[in-house]
Amino acid sequence: MRDVVSPPYAVGSNPLRLHRQFSSALQLVQTLRDELFGLYRHDRPDLLIADFTLASVGLVADELGMAWWTSLPSPCVLESRDGPPAYMGGWLPKNGLAGKARDAAGRFCVRTFKSAVGLLYADTMRRVGLVSVYRADGTEAIYSRERILVLGMPELEFARSWPTATTMIGPMLYTPPPIASAPPFRPGKRHVLVTMGTHLNWCKGQIAAEVQRVAAAMPLIEIHFSDGRDAVQNVERDGNFTRLSFVDYDQFLCRYDLVVHHGGSGVLYYCLREGKRAVVYPVDYDQFDNAARLTFAGVACRIYRLDQLGAAIRQTLADEGMAARCTSFSTLLKTRDSKRILQSQVAMHFS
Structure with missing residues (x-):
């Protein structure tokens, strides 16, 4: 997993690097899916909460009839019907018709790209249980229908219409147990x-x-x-x-x-x-x-x-x-x- 998310180069929008990373991620998703089926066939939790990057967890839960929620530490990536879309280089809000037109065009580009990826990798994605990138109601299939726990602050987010499943609960911060000594601080500096x-x-x-x-x-x-x-x-x-x-x-x-x-x-x-x-x-x-x-x-x-x-x-x-x-x-x-x-x-x- 570390090799997939932290390659020795920037992924950015390079199509070959995106393909390599996405293909590797799908292989991991399939492995995880098989292991989860083996585990949950005999011992099912009453509620499963999965990080948004682990799409196969929710898909397995759906197939086994289990309740599951998504946790999302990066609110900006969640698609909405209005506001600046993510992955466009960090757009700021822009007022007026020009701003609405820009944001609509950006959301269309993001949605079109995701749909195209879904078609390009359709066979592989079906093997991990993802039939379509989007559900019939337009929501993204990798997120829970019931609850998306957004680990962020509404005061920091741009004004937009959130999906109905969204609940903003605030960040959940974690640092591993102490593994290194204190930095050398100099008094008066x-x-x-x-x-x-x-x-x-x-x-x-x-x-x-x-x-x-x-x-x-x-x-x-x-x-x-x-x-x-x-x-x-x-x-x-x-x-x-x-x-x-x-x-x-x-x-x-x-x-x-x-x-x-x-x-x-x-x-x-x-x-x-x-x-x-x-x-x-x-x-x-x-x-x-x-x-x-x-x-x-x-x-x-x-x-x-x-x-x-x-x-x-x-x-x-x-x-x-x-x-x-x-x-x-x-x-x-x-x-x-x-x-x-x-x-x-x-x-x-x-x-």
Whole structure:
């Protein structure tokens, strides 16, 4: 699974790379489907909750007559009847007829592409139980009919009409048990964390080199770069630049003044929870759409090229208005008990 989702290159919209990744994913889906059938024929749960990337889980549940829900940590990818579509490079809302026409055209392109993929891989998809990408009512077949648990904040999402099965419960944040020592914080200094998450290994060397160059030009600020590797902490220090194997967001994100990240769902919500300003450099997948939402909400600055990083760090550290907005989001997020909302949803299902 790691090889499929984290290849040594950007997938983007390259058709050959998309084909290779999708074919590999379908093979995994078929293997998982066979194993789940063997398991659930004899021991069926009363309710199954599956991540949106594991399409075969819901398909197996449908065939066996089991209740199942979808959990979705990336709300932007869910199709709707209005608003900017995902996977178009991170579109921002646009008012008026021109905006509505643009969004409608974008949604048509996304739907047409998905339908074409469904036809191209029809035989393989039938073998894993997916007869069509869309149901007769127009909803996407990989999501639950009954409940889609959206792990996000409505205050961060663009205004649009959500599918009727959608329930926004808030993010569910998780960091593995401590696997690395604390980063080296220097008293009296401002600290910036640069992280590209646990994937995207193909670009981390290039980004780390640019971050080191930026650090040399900003000697009064300590800049940490995390490789996101699940390993014993390895510390490489050069002046005010420190390269680390891993930084535990749950324990240490609160110690940073600014976070530079790729727009992944996990790190963006950790930043919002801790009220941290961010510079966002999206690279692949849904990150462009997440970056659009963060910049629209005024809690992050997006850059399009690495040579913009230094200026963006200076600008964002000086932006007190952004700091105030981040504090407001932090207050909202800390008062929303996602676990309690999930418990109430499950209780209602069984009542």
